[in-house]
Amino acid sequence: MTGRVLVVDDNNLNRMMLARQVREQGHEVAMAEGGRTALEMLKAESFDVVLLDVLMPEMDGYRVLEAIMADPALAHIPVIVISALDEMDSVIRCIELGAQDYLPKPANALLLKARISASLTKKRMHDLEKRYVEQVEREKKRADDLLNVVIPIGAALSGEQDFGALLERILNEAMSLCHASGGVLYLRTEDNRMQVVTSRFHGLADAAPAPALEASIPLWREGTREPDLRHIAARIAWTDRAVNVADTYDQDQYDFSELHRFDRLTGGRSVSVLALPLRSSSGKVIGVVQLTNARDPRTGEIVPFDAHLEQMMTSLSTLAAVALEHYQREQRLKQEIEVLRIEIDERREARAVAELTETDFFRHLEAKTDILRRRLEEAGGRKDRA
Numbered sequence: 001m002t003g004r005v006l007v008v009d010d011n012n013l014n015r016m017m018l019a020r021q022v023r024e025q026g027h028e029v030a031m032a033e034g035g036r037t038a039l040e041m042l043k044a045e046s047f048d049v050v051l052l053d054v055l056m057p058e059m060d061g062y063r064v065l066e067a068i069m070a071d072p073a074l075a076h077i078p079v080i081v082i083s084a085l086d087e088m089d090s091v092i093r094c095i096e097l098g099a100q101d102y103l104p105k106p107a108n109a110l111l112l113k114a115r116i117s118a119s120l121t122k123k124r125m126h127d128l129e130k131r132y133v134e135q136v137e138r139e140k141k142r143a144d145d146l147l148n149v150v151i152p153i154g155a156a157l158s159g160e161q162d163f164g165a166l167l168e169r170i171l172n173e174a175m176s177l178c179h180a181s182g183g184v185l186y187l188r189t190e191d192n193r194m195q196v197v198t199s200r201f202h203g204l205a206d207a208a209p210a211p212a213l214e215a216s217i218p219l220w221r222e223g224t225r226e227p228d229l230r231h232i233a234a235r236i237a238w239t240d241r242a243v244n245v246a247d248t249y250d251q252d253q254y255d256f257s258e259l260h261r262f263d264r265l266t267g268g269r270s271v272s273v274l275a276l277p278l279r280s281s282s283g284k285v286i287g288v289v290q291l292t293n294a295r296d297p298r299t300g301e302i303v304p305f306d307a308h309l310e311q312m313m314t315s316l317s318t319l320a321a322v323a324l325e326h327y328q329r330e331q332r333l334k335q336e337i338e339v340l341r342i343e344i345d346e347r348r349e350a351r352a353v354a355e356l357t358e359t360d361f362f363r364h365l366e367a368k369t370d371i372l373r374r375r376l377e378e379a380g381g382r383k384d385r386a
Contacts (some may be wrong), residue, residue: 003048003120004028008038008064009082010056018051018082018107025113035059039067042074049119052099054083054090062097069098076126078119082107167198170320174289174313175200178274178305182292186233187278192219194233194288201266201292230255232275233288240285242314245273246304259292274305276317280325289317 005027009015012033019029030045032038036059042050050068054061061081068074078100083090091102100122101115167185175183182201186194194217219237221228228234232243232254248256248270259270270292278287291313294305305313 001117001120001124002026002028003116003123004030004046005049005051005116006030006032006038006041006047007051008032008035008056008061009051009053010034011053014053014105021107021109021112022051022116025116027116035061035064035067038064042068042077043071047077048123049116050077050079052079052081054081054085054094062093065094065097065099076123076130078122080115080119082112164198168200171198171200171289174291174317174320178291178313179295179297180274180291180293180305181295181302182270184290184292186217186288186290188237188286189216193217194219194237197287201268231258232273233290236275236277236288237285240277240279240283242274242276242310244305244310247271248273269302271302272304274310274313276310276313278317278320281322286325289313289320 002025005022007015007019007022007029008031009018010033015031015033019031022029027049030041030047032041035056038050038052041047052061052064056064061083065079065081068077068079075098079098080101080103081094081099082103082105084105094102100119103111103115171183171185174180182199184199185197187197189195196215217228217231217233219228219234220226227238229238232245235254236243243254245251245254245256248254248259256270256273259273262268263270272294273290273292274294275288275290277285278289280286291305293302295301296303
């Protein structure tokens with residue numbers, strides 16, 4: 001096991017000799033000639049072990065140890081004190097201040113190797129534990145976000161009664177969650193195309209409307225029956241997988257020519273892109289949400305869409321698809337009810353007419369009408385003969 005070791009000693013000869021020993025053991029070595037320099041290097045760079053001298057001018061090893069252990073960002077780095085002082089009081093003081101171990105000068109090579117190896121093991125275990133804790137925290141935050149952010153948004157979407165407003169809200173909520181500058185919502189058509197139904201881009205002049213994006217994307221490559229996997233909206237329709245691109249100008253897997261044409265017309269630059277499927281309850285991709293240019297909320301700089309945001313957006317897209325499907329199902333039901341109502345009304349009218357024609361009054365009226373019509377015909381015939 002190898003690592004990066006910082007050797008701290010004010011004596012140039014001692015520092016060089018110790019550094020050579022450590023390099024011969026296969027470790028990467030950096031050197032500091034004093035305590036203040038060592039602390040500056042520890043804050044600026046990453047190290048796995050510190051080999052620290054005690055007797056140094058200006059800032060001795062005890063003070064360096066205290067400073068390291070007082071800094072939460074540095075306290076986990078193992079420190080092995082290597083000093084000409086072999087008094088028990090010095091050893092005890094260093095251990096009490098937080099040193100991992102203590103070796104007398106000149107350090108025995110085999111003992112030094114064993115101490116560094118043990119310290120590296122401790123550091124690796126700490127780093128592994130830290131990653132696990134961070135993963136747990138990320139999962140907890142994701143769960144909290146789902147409960148406190150995504151699910152309420154999904155509930156609000158399900159209550160939207162206007163289809164156009166529903167589409168706008170899906171896109172707006174997705175852009176807001178990701179701090180995205182732009183977004184496009186595609187819906188799948190019956191003839192297997194991905195149709196742009198709404199789009200939004202921040203930062204464009206109000207007086208000049210945004211240029212129109214390509215209205216629809218075929219799922220098949222032009223003139224063939226091969227799936228189009230270059231355009232991400234079509235690709236997602238085929239693969240049912242999200243696409244996360246850090247820089248559209250620094251890749252050749254996907255076709256972003258339409259987005260780059262939009263950039264040329266608006267003077268913008270579409271860098272990061274995240275696109276996710278909208279799935280029906282049966283698992284079919286019914287649409288795609290494509291977001292552009294995630295921004296760091298603190299600096300406003302364009303950054304890639306991180307994995308946590310992608311997970312949140314996957315959950316939101318699922319709820320958005322449910323809302324869309326619910327709305328479309330509700331509209332179909334209303335149309336069916338309207339058609340049924342018309343059919344019922346027509347049947348009622350036909351039945352009413354039939355019932356009226358069967359009455360004695362209607363038969364009597366019909367007989368009188370026939371008599372009157374014959375008389376008129378006869379009178380007309382006499383007139384013609386005259």
